[in-house]
Amino acid sequence: MTPVERFRELLSIPTVSRSDPAETDDAAFERFHAALERLYPRVHERLEREVVAGRSLLYRWVGTSPGSPLVLLAHQDVVPVDGQEWQHPPFAADVVGEGSDATIHARGAIDDKGALVAILEAVEGALAEGVTARTDVWLAFGHDEETRGTGAQAIAALLAERGIRPSLVLDEGGAVVEGAVPGVAAPTAMIGVAERGVATFDLVTREAGGHASTPPRLPATARLARAIDRLRRRPFPRRLVPPVRAMLATAAPHAREPLATLFRRTAVSGPALTAALSRLGPETNALVRTTAVVTRLEGSAGENVLATSARASVNVRLLTGDTLSDAAVHLRRAVADPLVDIELRHGSDPSPVSPWRGEPWRRLSRAVTETLGADTVPLPYLQLGASDSRFYTDLTDAVYRFAPFHLTRAERDALHAPDERIRVDVWLRGIRFYRALLES
Numbered sequence: 001m002t003p004v005e006r007f008r009e010l011l012s013i014p015t016v017s018r019s020d021p022a023e024t025d026d027a028a029f030e031r032f033h034a035a036l037e038r039l040y041p042r043v044h045e046r047l048e049r050e051v052v053a054g055r056s057l058l059y060r061w062v063g064t065s066p067g068s069p070l071v072l073l074a075h076q077d078v079v080p081v082d083g084q085e086w087q088h089p090p091f092a093a094d095v096v097g098e099g100s101d102a103t104i105h106a107r108g109a110i111d112d113k114g115a116l117v118a119i120l121e122a123v124e125g126a127l128a129e130g131v132t133a134r135t136d137v138w139l140a141f142g143h144d145e146e147t148r149g150t151g152a153q154a155i156a157a158l159l160a161e162r163g164i165r166p167s168l169v170l171d172e173g174g175a176v177v178e179g180a181v182p183g184v185a186a187p188t189a190m191i192g193v194a195e196r197g198v199a200t201f202d203l204v205t206r207e208a209g210g211h212a213s214t215p216p217r218l219p220a221t222a223r224l225a226r227a228i229d230r231l232r233r234r235p236f237p238r239r240l241v242p243p244v245r246a247m248l249a250t251a252a253p254h255a256r257e258p259l260a261t262l263f264r265r266t267a268v269s270g271p272a273l274t275a276a277l278s279r280l281g282p283e284t285n286a287l288v289r290t291t292a293v294v295t296r297l298e299g300s301a302g303e304n305v306l307a308t309s310a311r312a313s314v315n316v317r318l319l320t321g322d323t324l325s326d327a328a329v330h331l332r333r334a335v336a337d338p339l340v341d342i343e344l345r346h347g348s349d350p351s352p353v354s355p356w357r358g359e360p361w362r363r364l365s366r367a368v369t370e371t372l373g374a375d376t377v378p379l380p381y382l383q384l385g386a387s388d389s390r391f392y393t394d395l396t397d398a399v400y401r402f403a404p405f406h407l408t409r410a411e412r413d414a415l416h417a418p419d420e421r422i423r424v425d426v427w428l429r430g431i432r433f434y435r436a437l438l439e440s
């Protein structure tokens with residue numbers, strides 16, 4: 001069997017995460033575990049394996065020396081495909097095209113079985129060639145990253161309990177891309193050194209209620225609508241945070257003028273740069289400010305009944321340095337209405353920032369340039385979404401978010417969307433990256 005055949009088999013098992021755990025198809029996860037055992041016999045013979053939190057998997061490859069271990073994260077679950085129209089069935093893992101165009105179409109091809117299977121291929125290959133691990137290597141494969149993250153949380157707690165201090169934790173996150181930084185033509189490996197916090201706040205208005213035939217001057221719904229509009233018109237302030245500053249400074253030698261100079265001198269050019277980044281598009285805007293967007297609205301249960309309360313859920317993504325309480329203060333000021341309550345439903349502060357110098361960073365950068373292209377520039381960056389890695393930041397400073405795949409804009413847009421796919425060559429190169437990292 002070839003690596004691609006093993007990958008296709010694992011992609012064809014629909015390990016779909018559901019927000020209601022009762023709706024999760026347990027049998028699919030059992031089939032997935034059984035397939036892993038069958039497809040990676042050396043991994044299962046030579047590594048210690050534990051099942052954590054029901055369906056998460058933790059493997060330990062015991063090293064020959066006692067140094068700090070390497071921890072590789074990935075997740076087994078994928079997002080649902082309900083209501084999406086795919087050109088190829090999402091769990092058929094069809095290979096379309098030939099040669100360098102050959103592409104595997106499947107839910108999870110990138111997120112995150114692409115990484116999970118590439119890691120196993122790298123370890124299995126190393127074992128087959130008699131390679132030993134210098135220090136311990138842990139493989140931690142959560143089962144509910146796309147919903148609650150309980151698997152990763154349980155594994156991180158277990159490692160903490162055992163006093164394990166990793167030298168490097170690597171999770172999914174950035175990829176090798178083109179055009180991510182204005183003025184830089186070379187491909188860049190976007191290695192997440194931090195991620196934004198995520199929170200949901202509710203804006204709530206209340207009133208006596210009554211019949212819709214005799215509405216008050218400013219009903220709860222209208223007061224809420226006014227609050228939502230005020231919030232939209234008063235976004236969080238812009239600023240250049242350390243991981244974004246580091247991205248620009250590291251990119252400077254590869255950028256064309258005059259951008260190179262601006263990137264080098266962010267102390268002076270900061271305000272102009274943040275203004276430009278925020279205007280450039282939603283992704284770059286999210287790098288320079290905490291963002292807030294209303295995602296859900298609730299009002300009366302009946303067409304002819306006044307709402308006794310109206311509620312808007314605001315999804316907030318916190319920039320490095322902002323806290324949940326800073327966000328609450330801004331929301332209160334923006335809404336500027338004491339009759340609108342602001343309630344924190346749940347949330348977490350932004351992650352700490354991992355260093356973009358020092359041995360762990362160099363180890364990652366070397367693996368990038370050795371296997372993904374000598375002209376590829378490793379760049380620290382601020383990851384916009386949340387990943388399982390946030391649970392590991394208490395174990396070590398060196399937590400990084402990067403999947404070793406060279407992806408086009410269209411391929412990145414297919415994450416969580418129809419037609420998720422990865423080019424075969426790109427995926428195979430990813431295996432070489434993990435192998436280089438294991439042997440570094």
Ligand SMILES: [Zn+2]
Pocket residue numbers: 075111112145172
């Ligand atoms: Zn993922």
